[in-house]
Amino acid sequence: MFDIQIQDGGVIKLSGRFDAAQADHAKAMLQSVNRSATIDLTELDYVSSAGLGVLVQTYKRLHDSGYSLRLTNLKPRIRSVFVYAGLDKVLQLE
């Protein structure tokens, strides 16, 4: 079960399993974000390259417009996926 909630104040909460079957839905939701934002991953249990790709695309879109994207509260194994993919050097992980 995957869920994405876009809250006031530029906070986005992802929860559950962010796999390839959820990528199109997440991408469409994140398209509505058009200023600096924080994605809270406290309740994210799983992410694959498809999920990473959506986050990278969102980061690039915002960055190209002069905005920032922070990812916060990553569980250790979620963080490890970002590290294995080499994205800890690209994205702002906190």
Added chain:
Amino acid sequence: MVERRFPRELGSLEPMTRFVAAYLDSRGLDPEHAFTVDLLIEELFTNMLKHGKGGGPEVSLCLAGEVAELSITLRDFDVESFDPTSAPPEPTRGDRGLGLRLVRQLSDSIRYEYKERSAVITVTKKVAL
């Protein structure tokens, strides 16, 4: 060893995770291994869907091994050959190639075979109780 066929579509990811959980439970393996096994399977499976031209209505997922090492095999039937192991080791552009990079990082071995129009990819992963 257990083998099951799944429809060649993204909707198979969820039943595949249940298949993995049941296998780990039946072998007395730590369910925490499911995270890595699910990730390896998803990356290989979605790679098949994306790059395997043609392809039958189903793919086969085979899990083998006990304590120490798990073997994961995905077989795509009646498909053109596409060898993911021949891809460059680093993502080629932006977010492309991330899946294979994850597979290389998370697995202990990866092998591709193509025979009689079946593409077979096998990865192994060392595990502990």
